Amino acid sequence: MYRLATSPRLMIVSDLDHTMVDHHDPENLSILRFNALWEAKYRHDSLLVFSTGRSPTLYKQLRKEKPMLTPDITIMSVGTEITYGNEMVPDEGWVEVLNQKWDKKIVSEETSKISELTMQSETEQREHKASFYVKKEKAQEIMKTLSERLVKRGLDVKIIYSGGMDLDILPQGAGKGQALAYLHQKLKAAGKLPTNTLACGDSGNDAELFTIPDVHGVMVKNAQEELLQWHAENAKNNPKIIHATERCAAGIIEAIGHFKLGPNVSPRDVTNLSDAKLDYFDPAYEVVKFYLFFERWRRAELENPEVYLSNLKSACSPSGVFVHPSGVEKSLHDCIDKLKDCFGDKKEKPYRVWVDQVFPSQTDSETWIVKFKKWEQTELVEIAGEEQQGCLTTVVVSSKGVKPTEGLTWVHMHQTWIKGTTCDDWVF
Numbered sequence: 464m465y466r467l468a469t470s471p472r473l474m475i476v477s478d479l480d481h482t483m484v485d486h487h488d489p490e491n492l493s494i495l496r497f498n499a500l501w502e503a504k505y506r507h508d509s510l511l512v513f514s515t516g517r518s519p520t521l522y523k524q525l526r527k528e529k530p531m532l533t534p535d536i537t538i539m540s541v542g543t544e545i546t547y548g549n550e551m552v553p554d555e556g557w558v559e560v561l562n563q564k565w566d567k568k569i570v571s572e573e574t575s576k577i578s579e580l581t582m583q584s585e586t587e588q589r590e591h592k593a594s595f596y597v598k599k600e601k602a603q604e605i606m607k608t609l610s611e612r613l614v615k616r617g618l619d620v621k622i623i624y625s626g627g628m629d630l631d632i633l634p635q636g637a638g639k640g641q642a643l644a645y646l647h648q649k650l651k652a653a654g655k656l657p658t659n660t661l662a663c664g665d666s667g668n669d670a671e672l673f674t675i676p677d678v679h680g681v682m683v684k685n686a687q688e689e690l691l692q693w694h695a696e697n698a699k700n701n702p703k704i705i706h707a708t709e710r711c712a713a714g715i716i717e718a719i720g721h722f723k724l725g726p727n728v729s730p731r732d733v734t735n736l737s738d739a740k741l742d743y744f745d746p747a748y749e750v751v752k753f754y755l756f757f758e759r760w761r762r763a764e765l766e767n768p769e770v771y772l773s774n775l776k777s778a779c780s781p782s783g784v785f786v787h788p789s790g791v792e793k794s795l796h797d798c799i800d801k802l803k804d805c806f807g808d809k810k811e812k813p814y815r816v817w818v819d820q821v822f823p824s825q826t827d828s829e830t831w832i833v834k835f836k837k838w839e840q841t842e843l844v845e846i847a848g849e850e851q852q853g854c855l856t857t858v859v860v861s862s863k864g865v866k867p868t869e870g871l872t873w874v875h876m877h878q879t880w881i882k883g884t885t886c887d888d889w890v891f
């Protein structure tokens with residue numbers, strides 16, 4: 464959370480299922496568009512927060528299935544668990560807050576008396592969250608009864624209905640909104656309150672994200688009835704909350720544009736990447752562009768592949784070296800020449816490449832080291848059950864003797880396999 468030396472430019476707090484992740488888009492196009500935009504333009508000075516109803520178990524499962532970026536902060540189990548970074552270090556302070564007027568045993572006793580409540584799986588029952596399924600028609604009535612009974616037993620709880628089927632019982636101080644308020648408070652204390660915050664959601668448990676002061680909000684196009692109803696009753700005239708015309712992550716990009724929070728054109732939407740020139744050096748953008756080129760090259764989706772290839776070769780230093788994860792060293796120019804062999808080898812296949820956690824750091828006036836994770840998916844997970852392959856990558860780029868519009872020169876590239884992912888035989 465304190466990765467950034469100054470206030471984050473933008474803090475995105477997004478729900479996952481049916482918001483960041485579109486379960487009706489097997490090609491994952493909208494999330495891939497978001498990923499490219501985030502890594503090229505926001506990662507270095509902004510904060511990405513995922514806020515999901517899922518437990519850590521189901522969250523980790525989703526990460527294996529979908530091309531998801533690594534967030535700076537992960538809020539799970541409907542705002543009852545907050546963790547930081549790759550290692551997912553838990554926020555102990557937050558747990559303290561949640562213990563107030565909460566007793567899971569009493570919740571279990573009272574819920575077991577209501578036959579319309581069906582328990583969700585064991586993984587979704589957490590220290591500060593009890594979760595059930597309940598039919599839409601019964602939801603309002605049951606929430607009322609349950610709430611009265613728990614008050615009588617001395618508890619102070621919050622009952623939330625989401626997705627037209629899920630009923631969660633949490634401590635009153637919990638929830639996605641309260642978790643966000645807590646993070647804002649922490650950031651403020653450190654003098655790093657974000658310049659802008661954008662909350663993104665689709666269902667009932669996201670509603671309270673939109674009630675936190677100074678937060679812009681987007682309900683994605685495919686938002687659930689219960690969220691739209693909440694909005695109609697509570698926030699109809701609030702210009703800071705929009706109902707997007709686009710689904711899921713495309714709706715998030717739409718909101719970035721609508722609220723003018725920063726760049727809103729995903730590099731994935733740029734057809735001619737060689738025309739996408741900047742008047743300043745931007746190593747993160749170059750890395751994102753390179754892997755988009757690489758994906759399009761293998762899918763045979765480029766109009767003038769030969770031109771691209773020669774541009775690429777001239778962007779690599781003649782003495783540049785590529786160190787393959789196996790340890791074998793090759794010259795960058797040889798690698799570019801070898802690319803010819805794989806042109807179109809993934810044509811009409813669901814092959815995708817994306818980069819995660821692109822962090823450039825400048826080492827002298829004309830050199831940058833860029834570190835990132837490169838991920839590839841070769842088949843649709845739904846069909847092959849195949850997992851993503853990842854490489855930890857380090858690139859050295861230089862601006863020596865080139866103009867910004869010509870782009871940076873690639874001097875060195877080094878990759879290692881990310882533990883647990885399988886081997887691929889290709890370079891880059």
Ligand code: GLC
Pocket residue numbers: 515516517518521541583587594595625629630631668
């Ligand atoms: C996720 C959780 C579930 C919860 C629901 C709504 O699906 O897995 O336990 O009820 O979100 O918050």
Ligand code: MG
Pocket residue numbers: 478479480481482664665666
């Ligand atoms: Mg959702």
